Amino acid sequence: MDELSETRLASDGQLGRVWKQLLRRKAALAGAALVFLLLVTAVAAPWLAPYDYADQNLDLVLHPPSLAHPLGTDDFGRDVLSRIVYGSRISLSVGTVAVGIGASLGVLLGAAAGYLGGWVDHLVVALIDIAWSFPTILLAIALVAVLRPGLTSAMIALGLVTWPSYARVMRGQILGLREKEFAEAGRAMGASSWRILFRHLVPNALAPIIVMATLGMADAIIVESTLSYLSLGAQPPLPSWGSMLNAGRTFMYRAPWLTIFPGLAILFTVLGFNLFGDALRDALDPRMKQ
Numbered sequence: 001m002d003e004l005s006e007t008r009l010a011s012d013g014q015l016g017r018v019w020k021q022l023l024r025r026k027a028a029l030a031g032a033a034l035v036f037l038l039l040v041t042a043v044a045a046p047w048l049a050p051y052d053y054a055d056q057n058l059d060l061v062l063h064p065p066s067l068a069h070p071l072g073t074d075d076f077g078r079d080v081l082s083r084i085v086y087g088s089r090i091s092l093s094v095g096t097v098a099v100g101i102g103a104s105l106g107v108l109l110g111a112a113a114g115y116l117g118g119w120v121d122h123l124v125v126a127l128i129d130i131a132w133s134f135p136t137i138l139l140a141i142a143l144v145a146v147l148r149p150g151l152t153s154a155m156i157a158l159g160l161v162t163w164p165s166y167a168r169v170m171r172g173q174i175l176g177l178r179e180k181e182f183a184e185a186g187r188a189m190g191a192s193s194w195r196i197l198f199r200h201l202v203p204n205a206l207a208p209i210i211v212m213a214t215l216g217m218a219d220a221i222i223v224e225s226t227l228s229y230l231s232l233g234a235q236p237p238l239p240s241w242g243s244m245l246n247a248g249r250t251f252m253y254r255a256p257w258l259t260i261f262p263g264l265a266i267l268f269t270v271l272g273f274n275l276f277g278d279a280l281r282d283a284l285d286p287r288m289k290q
Contacts, residue, residue, distance in 0.1 A: 028279030034272025041088040049082035053239045062255045072257040074247065080257060083239035084265050090240050091269060094155050094224040094233075095217035101159025103213050106166020107202065113167070114174030115197045124171070128164040136161050140223055144232045151240070154233040158220050165216075166209060173205035214277035218270040225266055241266050 041048060050069075057077035065072045071080040113124035131139070143157035144150075178201060227233035228242030236243065241262040248258025 025279045027275045031272045031275025042092045045085050049085040051079040051082040053083045053086040054237045071261045087239040087241045091221045095220040097155040098158035098220040099213045099216045102162030103166050105163035107170050110167035110170030111174050111202050114171040115178055131164040149232045151234040154224055154227045169208050177201045211281040218273035
């Protein structure tokens with residue numbers, strides 16, 4: 001059996017161990033349940049929401065929670081529960097697209113820097129240092145302002161400000177793997193650098209990236225909520241949880257449900273991703289193996 005086959009078998013065995021550890025962790029199960037609830041809510045929003053998120057009833061402006069409107073209505077008479085349910089789609093979309101952009105760029109640039117070295121490595125490291133010299137939220141605000149406020153701009157901006165973290169981790173992983181025996185064997189057999197890099201090295205370096213992506217979903221949702229709160233993210237009448245908080249702050253004392261319920265939606269969503277991400281990180285860390 002060659003080195004590559006042994007590596008794949010070890011990976012399969014590690015995957016089974018990771019799943020067993022996750023199933024034994026209550027925090028992982030709780031986090032997975034919250035994330036699954038978000039997924040179901042986002043997919044089934046048209047069937048779960050009692051009303052359309054944009055339907056207005058000016059006779060029920062700022063109506064408190066009732067049987068007809070379990071979470072009350074807002075200043076336009078729109079059902080808060082329906083807007084929170086549809087808002088889950090925006091949060092999930094933002095997290096998925098932003099993490100996808102950031103992780104893809106980070107993996108590509110970090111892998112190239114770690115394997116090729118030289119001026120490529122120096123350039124990527126310099127770009128990472130420049131990006132990290134700015135606070136994430138301020139850089140995201142600047143990018144959204146340049147791209148024009150909106151949900152698409154917010155997703156692109158979040159992806160562009162998060163790639164350095166993925167690139168730094170991937171670069172470190174590739175630096176440790178490129179001298180392994182299976183990489184040397186590939187070079188000895190005449191495989192191209194790109195084949196060795198993306199066929200053998202990158203797949204073996206993805207474990208920490210997966211953990212970062214899981215935790216990055218929570219960060220993306222928080223930053224998007226912040227951008228929407230500042231009217232730089234989703235624009236009305238789209239029901240972003242952040243924009244709902246922004247709209248409800250004027251009626252904090254008169255209609256507290258306008259801020260309490262969207263805030264709880266953000267809280268439990270971020271908590272779910274963080275619990276699952278932390279448990280996944282511990283399960284993938286060989287130092288945590290019992």
